[in-house]
Amino acid sequence: MKTxxxxxxxxxxxxxxxxxxxxxxxxxxxxxxxxxxGKFNPKEMIMHHVMDxxxxxxxxxxxxxxxxxxxxxxxxxxxxxxxSLDVFMSSAFHHGKEQVIKGNNVYRMExxxxxxxxxxxxxxxxxxxxxxxxxxxxxxxxxVFTSVAxxxxxxxxxxxxxxxxxxxxxxxxxxxxxxxxxxxxxxxxTYLPYLLTLFFFIxxxxxxxxxxxxxxxxxxxxxxLTLAFLTLLITNFSGNKAYWGHIxxxxxxxxxxxxxxxxxxxxxxxxxPFALMIRLFANITGGHIIILSLTSFAFIFxxxxxxxxASAGVIMMMFLELFVAALxxxxxxxxxxxxxxxxxxxxxxxHAEHH
Amino acid sequence: MDLVTPSIGLIFWxxxxxxTVFFILRKFAWQPILGALDEREKTIADSxxxxxxxxxxxxxxxxxxxxxxxxxxxxxxxxxxDAKTVADRLVNEAKDKAIxxxxxxxxxxxxxxxxxxxxxxxEVRNQVASLSLTIAEKLxxxxxxxxxxxxxxxxxxxxxxxxx
Numbered sequence: 001m002k003t004x005x006x007x008x009x010x011x012x013x014x015x016x017x018x019x020x021x022x023x024x025x026x027x028x029x030x031x032x033x034x035x036x037x038g039k040f041n042p043k044e045m046i047m048h049h050v051m052d053x054x055x056x057x058x059x060x061x062x063x064x065x066x067x068x069x070x071x072x073x074x075x076x077x078x079x080x081x082x083x084s085l086d087v088f089m090s091s092a093f094h095h096g097k098e099q100v101i102k103g104n105n106v107y108r109m110e111x112x113x114x115x116x117x118x119x120x121x122x123x124x125x126x127x128x129x130x131x132x133x134x135x136x137x138x139x140x141x142x143x144v145f146t147s148v149a150x151x152x153x154x155x156x157x158x159x160x161x162x163x164x165x166x167x168x169x170x171x172x173x174x175x176x177x178x179x180x181x182x183x184x185x186x187x188x189x190t191y192l193p194y195l196l197t198l199f200f201f202i203x204x205x206x207x208x209x210x211x212x213x214x215x216x217x218x219x220x221x222x223x224x225l226t227l228a229f230l231t232l233l234i235t236n237f238s239g240n241k242a243y244w245g246h247i248x249x250x251x252x253x254x255x256x257x258x259x260x261x262x263x264x265x266x267x268x269x270x271x272x273p274f275a276l277m278i279r280l281f282a283n284i285t286g287g288h289i290i291i292l293s294l295t296s297f298a299f300i301f302x303x304x305x306x307x308x309x310a311s312a313g314v315i316m317m318m319f320l321e322l323f324v325a326a327l328x329x330x331x332x333x334x335x336x337x338x339x340x341x342x343x344x345x346x347x348x349x350x351h352a353e354h355h
Numbered sequence: 356m357d358l359v360t361p362s363i364g365l366i367f368w369x370x371x372x373x374x375t376v377f378f379i380l381r382k383f384a385w386q387p388i389l390g391a392l393d394e395r396e397k398t399i400a401d402s403x404x405x406x407x408x409x410x411x412x413x414x415x416x417x418x419x420x421x422x423x424x425x426x427x428x429x430x431x432x433x434x435x436x437d438a439k440t441v442a443d444r445l446v447n448e449a450k451d452k453a454i455x456x457x458x459x460x461x462x463x464x465x466x467x468x469x470x471x472x473x474x475x476x477x478e479v480r481n482q483v484a485s486l487s488l489t490i491a492e493k494l495x496x497x498x499x500x501x502x503x504x505x506x507x508x509x510x511x512x513x514x515x516x517x518x519x
Contacts, residue, residue: 051357052365078364124364131368138376145384152391171388192389193381200380201373221358222365226373285358 042296050216050288052130053112054090058213070095075132080123081105081116090126130223133215137204145200174199178334182341191340194234198227199333206284206325210318218328219284221277228277231336236269239343272339276332283328287321 056073063069074091086102093100096109099117106117116122127135144163151164160168179188179195205218217223245251247265249258294314298307499505 047358052362124362125367126364127368128364130365131372134369134372138372141376142379142383145380145388149384149387152387156391156394168388168392172392175389175392189389193385194377196385197373197377197380201376220361220365222361223369225361226366226369230370230373281359 040296040299042293042300045296046289046292048112049292050219050285051112052128052215052220054093054109054114054126054128055095056129056132056213056215075127075129077114077126078124079105079107079114080125081120129215130217130220133208134205134217134223137201137208137217141197141200141204170199171196174333178330179337182334182337183344184341187344191234191238191337194230195333195337198231198336199329202227202280202332203326203329206329207322209284209288210321210325216285216288219281219288221281224277224280227280227332228273231276231339232270232273234336235273235339235343238340240346242345243343272335276335280328280332283324287317287324291317291321 054077055075058071058073060068060070072095074089077086077088077090077092079086082105084103084105086105086107088100088102092098093107093109096112099109100107105120108115108117114122114124114126145167148164148167151160151162174196175188175192178199179192183191202218205223208214209216209218247269248262250261250265253261291314294310294317297310301307499508
């Protein structure tokens with residue numbers, strides 16, 4: 001019974017996703033085609049969906065004259081320009097058609113970016129679509145896990161049930177299969193809260209990114225950069241003597257090799273988190289691009305047959321992405337705990353390992 | 356190039372959101388959940404250890420019980436055997452005593468019979484003697500009842516004495 005309901009929900013989800021995609025694709029058609037009228041530009045469409053934006057675009061409506069009007073949720077724009085703080089809703093730009101004047105500053109929207117007309121430097125802290133999506137994810141995480149924690153307090157000593165059971169499985173998995181094997185029994189408790197938060201934070205953002213019209217936050221380089229940077233900080237601040245010894249005086253190395261090896265080791269500090277950053281970014285954005293490309297076939301060929309075939313492909317990719325969403329969160333957490341574990345490992349049996 | 360250029364705003368908001376979520380979850384979710392998990396695992400481990408201990412104690416008790424049972428059985432057999440010996444002895448003693456007693460009774464009865472017989476014989480002898488005397492007396496009285504007879508007798512005696 002349950003599985004049927006779930007299947008029905010999934011079908012609805014996909015049907016909705018296609019209809020919304022088609023609507024937005026036509027919007028690109030109307031707004032941004034530079035050359036021939038009605039020419040579909042898949043690159044523009046895909047980039048628009050993968051990139052961040054100042055409003056949450058939902059769909060486009062055609063009015064009586066055949067003109068298209070995008071329907072979107074306006075989001076707050078927060079700008080620091082020349083020491084002054086300007087806050088207004090993104091709807092003030094009228095989808096890039098108008099400029100916004102705040103005091104001495106004149107803002108224009110060009111190709112999804114805000115510029116000051118006189119070339120003043122802007123620090124842009126807007127609550128964009130990605131930020132709002134991430135905040136929703138954060139809210140979901142806080143609500144779900146505080147309620148799960150309450151279940152533990154309420155029925156302490158009893159067997160877990162329902163959502164508590166599901167999340168306990170994941171938490172125990174992260175603890176016993178990811179964190180303890182890499183960091184060790186002695187010190188894992190210090191890092192477990194960070195790694196659990198990391199896993200669920202990446203996962204929820206990956207999942208929210210899969211929802212049609214959703215934002216691609218975890219596929220954004222700024223998001224992955226921030227998380228990778230946090231892992232970098234934690235790794236290097238927990239690094240013990242042996243860790244730094246391996247970097248600045250690799251044991252068992254002839255002295256003349258040091259000028260070569262020390263820079264390599266120092267670069268190594270940054271390449272590990274850099275790989276984390278690129279891996280998550282590329283996997284999630286890549287997945288989105290594949291799904292959007294498959295969808296584009298339907299609009300390029302304007303054929304029912306291709307449409308159905310593309311839809312089948314998209315459905316398969318959606319399931320794959322659902323898996324990738326969990327997998328990438330797992331890999332990011334696994335590698336983070338591996339790096340932390342390598343930085344704090346006690347070298348009882350000398351050296352000459354991992355090189 | 357836009358795709359791989361991180362924007363300051365997103366970095367700011369991601370850091371802020373992640374760190375806030377981290378602190379909230381650490382305090383209100385991970386600590387209670389992980390604490391409860393640890394506690395539950397400890398309880399389960401303790402319960403298992405207790406059960407194992409109880410099992411071992413049970414085994415020891417079982418061995419002890421078997422030993423006690425065996426001992427009791429041996430004891431009972433020994434007691435039964437002893438009792439039987441005692442009973443046999445008692446029965447034999449009683450039997451012997453009874454035989455002895457009966458012999459004694461028989462002996463004393465024979466003695467009594469003998470005595471009685473002797474007494475009876477003596478009595479009979481006395482009776483016979485007195486009867487004989489009485490008869491003799493009667494006879495003599497009868498023989499010497501008249502003077503003639505007495506004279507005859509005295510003459511007879513004299514004759515006899517003279518003839519001698």
